[in-house]
Amino acid sequence: MTTGATGATGTTGGRTLVRNGHVLTMDPALGDLPGADVLIEDGRITAVGPSLDAAGAEIIDATGHLVLPGLIDTHRHTWQSLMRGICGDWTLADYYFGIRLGISPAYEPDDVRLGNLVGGVDALDSGVTTLLDFSHCNNTPEHSDAAVRGLQEAGIRAAFCYGFFESSPEATRFGTHADRLADYHRVADTHFGSGGLLTLGVSLSEIFGLPWADTVAELAAARERNALLVNHSGCVFGSVLCGGITELDALGLLGPDIVHVHCTAFGDEEWAALARSGGKVSFAPETELNMGFGIPPFDRCRSHGIAPTLSADVISLNSGDLWHQLRFGLGVARSQLALPVNRSGAMPDDVGISCRDALSWCTADAADALGLGDRTGSLTPGKQADLILVGGAAIDQHPRIDPYSTLVFQTSAADVRTVLVDGRVVKRDGVLTVTDLDRLTAEADSAADRILGRVRDAGRELPGTPPGAWAAIEPMARGFRAEALRAVAER
Known part of the structure; x- marks a missing residue:
C-alpha cells in the first residue's frame, strides 16, 4: 500500500x-x-x-x-491553551496575578482536560511530538486526573509534571501540603504503572514561595518515584523568589534530574552550581523577551558547557509552534556571541552557532534533558x-x-x-488526524468564554496586579529563604 x-x-x-x-x-x-x-x-x-x-x-x-x-518542548503550561494570547501585553507580575491567581481558580476539571487536549494537538500540529507538561492547575484530585486524560486524548508523548501550586484556598480541596503530596502519589499509582506515552514528573513550587520544608518534601516525593523534576529558576530580578540554587547545592539537593527553566537572573555562583550538578536548562525566548525576564542566557550555557533546550512556555502569550522559539533563540545566541566583537568596532568572522546545533536544542539535547534520550x-x-x-x-x-x-x-x-x-x-x-478539529476549536472557544465568565462573576479584574507587587511578596520569600539558610548552617 x-x-x-x-x-x-x-x-x-x-x-x-x-x-x-x-x-x-x-x-x-x-x-x-x-x-x-x-x-x-x-x-x-x-x-x-x-x-x-x-x-x-x-x-x-x-x-x-x-x-x-x-521536536521536543521542555517546558509548557499546556492547560493554558484555552487562554491563548490573553497575556499579549502582560508583564510577569501580570501573568502571576492574572493567570495563576485569577484565572486558574476558575478552571473546572474538564477545562484542564480540554486545555491539555487542545495544547497537545496544537503541539503535534507544529511537529512537537514530546513535551514537558508543567501542570500547575491541579486544584482538586479531579483536576489532576483530567490533566492526564487530556494528554492521553491528544496522543502526544509527554512528561506529566505534577505541580503543587495553590492558586487560592477557595479553589482547592487540599487542606495541607501533605494532602498535595498524597494526591501526587495517588496520580502516580493510578496513571503511571503500565508504560504508555506519558512519564511521571514533578513541577516544583517556586522556591521561596512556600516553606523550605515543603520544597524539600517535593524533591523527596519526586525522587521516591524516580520522576523528572522541573523548576522555575532565577527569573525574578531583585527578588529571592525562584532562587535557591546555592542553598539546594549546599544541601546536596541538586542533580541531573532537574530541568531549570529561564535562569535569566542567575549569577556566577548559581551557574557554577547548576553546571556541577549536571542539571538541564530550558529557555522560552518569546516569554523572556516579552514579559521582562531578561535576555535568555545562551552565552552562560555555552561558557559552562550546558546544552540549552527550548520551550513554548505559556500559550496564554506565545504560539505553540516551537519553530518560533528556535528562531528567536538562535538569534539571541548569535547576537550574544557577536556583541563583544561589535563593541570592539569589528564584525564577527562567523556566526558561531550553526543551524544544526540549534536544531539539536529541541531534538537530541531536549530528549536528554527529559531523561528520554534512549527513546526519542x-x-x-x-x-x-x-x-x-x-x-x-x-x-x-x-x-x-x-x-x-x-x-x-x-x-x-x-x-x-x-x-x-x-x-x-x-x-x-497537513491535516491533523487525531481529532475533529472543528469540534475541538468550538469547544475551546466555549470553554474560554465560560472560564472568563466565572472570573468576572467572582468580581476579579484582569490582570489585577497590585501596585508594588514584587515588593509585597518579598518579605515572605525572604522569610522562607531564612529557613533554607538555617538548614544549610545546621548541616
Whole structure:
C-alpha cells in the first residue's frame, strides 16, 4: 500500500516504511542521508538507510521532504491553551496575578482536560511530538486526573509534571501540603504503572514561595518515584523568589534530574552550581523577551558547557509552534556571541552557532534533558518512531538549498506535513488526524468564554496586579529563604 507524502494511516504494531526522504537523523554516527528510508516496526525505528526492504509495509512517500525527529518542548503550561494570547501585553507580575491567581481558580476539571487536549494537538500540529507538561492547575484530585486524560486524548508523548501550586484556598480541596503530596502519589499509582506515552514528573513550587520544608518534601516525593523534576529558576530580578540554587547545592539537593527553566537572573555562583550538578536548562525566548525576564542566557550555557533546550512556555502569550522559539533563540545566541566583537568596532568572522546545533536544542539535547534520550530525539534504530516530514509544495520550502537553514528559518507548522508518534500517524497531508478539529476549536472557544465568565462573576479584574507587587511578596520569600539558610548552617 502506498500513500501520498502525508497520507499514511499506519499505527503502532504495524510495519511502515518512510521512503525516499532527505533524512536528518540527528545521530552523529548516522549523519544525514539524502534519498533514504526509515523502517518502522511495532512503533520503533528498526532501520535507516537507502532502498530498505518494503515487503508488507505501508509506504509513506517522503520524496521532496525532510525527515527528522519530532521536536521536543521542555517546558509548557499546556492547560493554558484555552487562554491563548490573553497575556499579549502582560508583564510577569501580570501573568502571576492574572493567570495563576485569577484565572486558574476558575478552571473546572474538564477545562484542564480540554486545555491539555487542545495544547497537545496544537503541539503535534507544529511537529512537537514530546513535551514537558508543567501542570500547575491541579486544584482538586479531579483536576489532576483530567490533566492526564487530556494528554492521553491528544496522543502526544509527554512528561506529566505534577505541580503543587495553590492558586487560592477557595479553589482547592487540599487542606495541607501533605494532602498535595498524597494526591501526587495517588496520580502516580493510578496513571503511571503500565508504560504508555506519558512519564511521571514533578513541577516544583517556586522556591521561596512556600516553606523550605515543603520544597524539600517535593524533591523527596519526586525522587521516591524516580520522576523528572522541573523548576522555575532565577527569573525574578531583585527578588529571592525562584532562587535557591546555592542553598539546594549546599544541601546536596541538586542533580541531573532537574530541568531549570529561564535562569535569566542567575549569577556566577548559581551557574557554577547548576553546571556541577549536571542539571538541564530550558529557555522560552518569546516569554523572556516579552514579559521582562531578561535576555535568555545562551552565552552562560555555552561558557559552562550546558546544552540549552527550548520551550513554548505559556500559550496564554506565545504560539505553540516551537519553530518560533528556535528562531528567536538562535538569534539571541548569535547576537550574544557577536556583541563583544561589535563593541570592539569589528564584525564577527562567523556566526558561531550553526543551524544544526540549534536544531539539536529541541531534538537530541531536549530528549536528554527529559531523561528520554534512549527513546526519542534522533532517528536511531531501536528508538521509538517519533518523526516528522517537512516540505511539500509550500513556497517557503523552495528552493531548499540548506536543509537545516530551511528548518530553522523558513519552516512553520503549515510546512510540517506528516507527524508520527510511536509509529502512529497523527497528522497527514497537513491535516491533523487525531481529532475533529472543528469540534475541538468550538469547544475551546466555549470553554474560554465560560472560564472568563466565572472570573468576572467572582468580581476579579484582569490582570489585577497590585501596585508594588514584587515588593509585597518579598518579605515572605525572604522569610522562607531564612529557613533554607538555617538548614544549610545546621548541616
